[in-house]
Amino acid sequence: QVQLVESGGGSVQAGGSLRLSCQAFGNRNIFGIYGADWYRQAPGKQRELVASLSAGGITDYTDSVKGRFTISRDRSKPTVYLQMNSLKPEDTASNVCQSWNFGGSGTQVTVSS
Secondary structure, three states: OOEEEEEOOEEEEOOOOEEEEEEEEOOOOHHHHHOEEEEEEOOOOOOEEEEEEOOOOOEEEOHHHOOOEEEEEEOOOOEEEEEEOOOOHHHOEEEEEEEOOEEOOOEEEEEEO
16 A cells, blocks of 8 residues: 655745655655656645656646746655745645655645735
8 A cells, every 4th residue: 555645844934945745655666657746725726736747757837836846756765855945825735745546645835925
């Protein structure tokens, strides 16, 4: 059974940075096989795909985070990261990591103005 566990969320002021981590348990190769996505959902809003990392290393971002967020993978361990810089209040959301059919429970990011 695969489990994805997110961490690294918190509360920051606008302009600050956070690095989210997503660690896989039960399958060390899952990110190398299926890649990984970071989603976020803010209260009252639809779930949004924020960043994607393919198994081959191709990245993609939603327009609102391009140039501010970076998705990456540590190949020495089953972990994917989302580096979030220049955070804005509109980035406030619960962030969830997903790979194929597996998703974590999320980590909250709160950005104050």
